[in-house]
Amino acid sequence: MALLSRYGDKAKLIAGGTDLLVDMKNEKINPQYLISLMKITGLSYIAEEGDVLRIGATTTLRELEESQIIEKRYGLISKAVKCLGTVQIRNMATIGGNICNAVPSADLPPALVALNATLKIVGPNGERTMPLEDFFAGVKKTKLSVGELLKEIIVERPPARSGTAFIKLSRTAEDLAIVNVAVRITLNEDDTCREARIVIGGGVGPTLIRSREAEKLLLGKKMEEELVKRAAEVACTGFSCRPTSIRASPEYKAEVGRVLVKRALLEALKKAGGVVEDDERN
Amino acid sequence: MKEIEFTINGRKKRIAVRPKDLLLNVIREELGLKGTKYGCGTGECGACTVLLDGRPILSCLTLAVAVNGKSITTIEGIGTDEHLHPIQQAFIDAGAIQCGYCTPGMILSAKALLDKNPNPSEEEIKEAIKGNLCRCTGYVKIIAAIQLAAKRMRGERV
Ligand SMILES: Cc1cc2nc3c(=O)[nH]c(=O)nc-3n(C[C@H](O)[C@H](O)[C@H](O)COP(=O)(O)OP(=O)(O)OC[C@H]3O[C@@H](n4cnc5c(N)ncnc54)[C@H](O)[C@@H]3O)c2cc1C
Ligand code: FES
Ligand code: FES
Numbered sequence: 001m002a003l004l005s006r007y008g009d010k011a012k013l014i015a016g017g018t019d020l021l022v023d024m025k026n027e028k029i030n031p032q033y034l035i036s037l038m039k040i041t042g043l044s045y046i047a048e049e050g051d052v053l054r055i056g057a058t059t060t061l062r063e064l065e066e067s068q069i070i071e072k073r074y075g076l077i078s079k080a081v082k083c084l085g086t087v088q089i090r091n092m093a094t095i096g097g098n099i100c101n102a103v104p105s106a107d108l109p110p111a112l113v114a115l116n117a118t119l120k121i122v123g124p125n126g127e128r129t130m131p132l133e134d135f136f137a138g139v140k141k142t143k144l145s146v147g148e149l150l151k152e153i154i155v156e157r158p159p160a161r162s163g164t165a166f167i168k169l170s171r172t173a174e175d176l177a178i179v180n181v182a183v184r185i186t187l188n189e190d191d192t193c194r195e196a197r198i199v200i201g202g203g204v205g206p207t208l209i210r211s212r213e214a215e216k217l218l219l220g221k222k223m224e225e226e227l228v229k230r231a232a233e234v235a236c237t238g239f240s241c242r243p244t245s246i247r248a249s250p251e252y253k254a255e256v257g258r259v260l261v262k263r264a265l266l267e268a269l270k271k272a273g274g275v276v277e278d279d280e281r282n
Numbered sequence: 283m284k285e286i287e288f289t290i291n292g293r294k295k296r297i298a299v300r301p302k303d304l305l306l307n308v309i310r311e312e313l314g315l316k317g318t319k320y321g322c323g324t325g326e327c328g329a330c331t332v333l334l335d336g337r338p339i340l341s342c343l344t345l346a347v348a349v350n351g352k353s354i355t356t357i358e359g360i361g362t363d364e365h366l367h368p369i370q371q372a373f374i375d376a377g378a379i380q381c382g383y384c385t386p387g388m389i390l391s392a393k394a395l396l397d398k399n400p401n402p403s404e405e406e407i408k409e410a411i412k413g414n415l416c417r418c419t420g421y422v423k424i425i426a427a428i429q430l431a432a433k434r435m436r437g438e439r440v
Contacts, residue, residue, distance in 0.1 A: 014345075021304075021343045022324050034301065038348060062337070086413025087391065088328060091337045092344070 005124050005147045007033045013149060014038075015058050016092040018085075019101040037096070043151065046070065051157040057096030057150045061108075065090060073157060076164040076182060080111035083168040083180075096150045099132070102142045102207075103176075109136070110182035110201040110208050111166050116156040123148030136207035161194075162186040163272030165264040169202070169256055177202035178248045181260045185223070185268045193218040198231070198261060204239040204253055211235035214261075223269050232261035286350040290315075291359025299346040306330045306341035309356060317357035317386045321415075328414035331387035332356050338394045338413075357386035360393060369393055372431035373424070380418035388414045392428045400436055404429075 004011060012031035014020050015038060023029050037043060037058050045056040046067050053074055055064070064070055065081045084107045085093065098108045099119070109132065117132040124147045132153070137143050144150070158164060168180040179202035186195040196215040201208040214235035221227060236257035239250045248256075283298040290313060299308055309318050309332065321329030323342045330342040333355040361367035366374075369389050379385050388411060395402055395410035402410070407428050408421075416424060433440050 017343055017345065017348070018325060018340075021345070025323060034345070036345075036348065086328070087394075087410055088331055088338045088340045088413045089325060091334070091339050 001122070001124065001147070001149075003033075003035050004149065007035075008146055011035050013100075015094040015097040016060065018089055018093045019097060019103075037094075037149070048073075053155040053157065055095055055153045055155065057152060058094045059096075061085070061090040061093050061095065061098070062087070064095060074115065074155060076111045076115055076158075076166055076184065077108070077155070079164075079166040080107045080168075080180075080182065083107055083166070083177075095153060099135070099153070100142055100144065100150055102136050102138075102140050104136075104139060104201060104203040104205065104207055105176040105178075105180070106201065107168060107177060107180055110180055110199040112153065112155065113199045113208065113210060114164065114166075114182035114184045114197045115158065116184075116197065118154045119150055120152035120154065121148050122151045127151075129154075133210055138206045158184055159186050161188075161272050163268035163270065165267035165271070167260045167264050167267075169260060179204060179253050179257050179260055181257070181264045183261070183264045183268050185218070185265065185272055187269075187272050191222060191273070192220055193223050195219075196231075196265075198235050198265070200235060200257060200261065202253070204236075204250075204257065206240070209235075209239075218265075223265065225266070228265045228269075229262055231265065232258045235261045284347055286347055288349045288351060289353040291355055301345070301347060303346040304342060305332070305344040305346045305349060305354075308346040309341060309354070315356050315358050319383055319386060321383070326415070327384075328387045328391065328411075329384060331390050331414060333390055333394060336394060336397065338391045340413075355390070357389060360389070367393070368434045369396070369428070369431040372427045372434065376423050376427035376430050378419060378423040378427035384414055384416040384418075388416065388424060392431065396428070396432055396435060400432060402428075402432065 011033035014034045014036050043056045043058040047054045048069050061081050071078050098106050113133050119130050119132055119135055121128050135143055164184045166182045168177045170177050182199045184197045188194045196218045198211045198214050199208055214231040217231045236254045239254050283300060285298050287296045297312055309315050318332055318341060319329035321327035325340055325343050330340055331338050332341045335353050361370050369392050373379050391411050391414050407425050
């Protein structure tokens, strides 16, 4: 912490280095000092406390993948992690890096926003928390101030009668997403929709998009196919891809987005609809 | 320069490195172990794969200072010229090597898999080597080689 304040913006934090070192090699950035987070003990952990899961920022993606707790009760995270990179990348890359790098095509942020994740941030003025949803300020920009770092990600366990889904479309499985979609829905006793969270990433704008309008459409209603289709259409209007977006055009993204959102919602619905065993709430 | 100490192929080493030195360059140039290859330098090809405390990582995206106190295994560390590692032998027997550029990384990824999972499915093998590109073989023989090695390592006579 002291180092980070001393060197200010001359220094860059490094965790797994899988984004940072690629950027340095491409000469996009050239920090004078690198401060390694991996040296800090006690920043890598997966701890379940009641209905929340606390994940330390330097926990590697491979550790998330291997966690039984996550596999059983936070399956949306497992799904997203398994779609990300290769074994080597997952052994190196950290959850904190995937979030703080703030590229709109990252795979974990949509899944974590769908799970209503909160961030614990520490800095010279102490600790603060912020919903992950509010954390991104633009492409490669976050709301971290100079001297601050991400310490912990807190994830809410999906309530009873919830279902989730994550779908990623990319050129090859280890590639960055063209579009990725994460949803979580929760049903009432009578099978109407109690809550829906629909998050779309993959560079459909400068940051991921949570479609509150589409969510509202579902609220209190039976999630029949026609309605789900309409929600998917609403969720995928007005994408503002970067003009430089190399992976696909906005029109293409909206087109496949609609298909993926619909498919994700129906998959989540199916999971929420079955008999909900305690361990299958994912 | 910064002194670091780490274990490489079972032997302790203490060397001085610059803060921005990559592990790949230290292994190849300082330690003279040329089995670890440089392909893309950006994490895409897996030619530079080494094991860090038993897990496959990419030495082209790892700073040398980051392995201080840790244990690295390169392809030179898993067999000898007289006694090849069973995976190495299986790659030869199954005809899984053409130009050989991908082979060291491929074998280390396979070793990390088999050390944890002695009886992997074809899907699990594919997932384990997804990060290792091979431009020559088309992967079929590589997968067969890993299956053959797995059988031999489980004690089956094949
Ligand atoms: C070949 C390859 C394939 C990839 N495939 C995918 C993919 O399919 N999906 C995907 O989403 N990503 C992918 N990535 C991107 C990358 O692996 C991830 O974004 C990774 O999670 C970044 O984590 P890291 O620990 O390596 O971050 P680093 O590179 O160490 O850091 C990234 C940035 O975040 C900052 N940072 C890191 N930790 C913190 C912290 N705790 N607090 C504050 N700032 C912090 C750093 O200063 C830096 O700016 C791929 C990368 C490569 C090289
Ligand atoms: S050289 Fe490291 S992945 Fe290609
Ligand atoms: S044998 Fe030539 S790249 Fe694999």
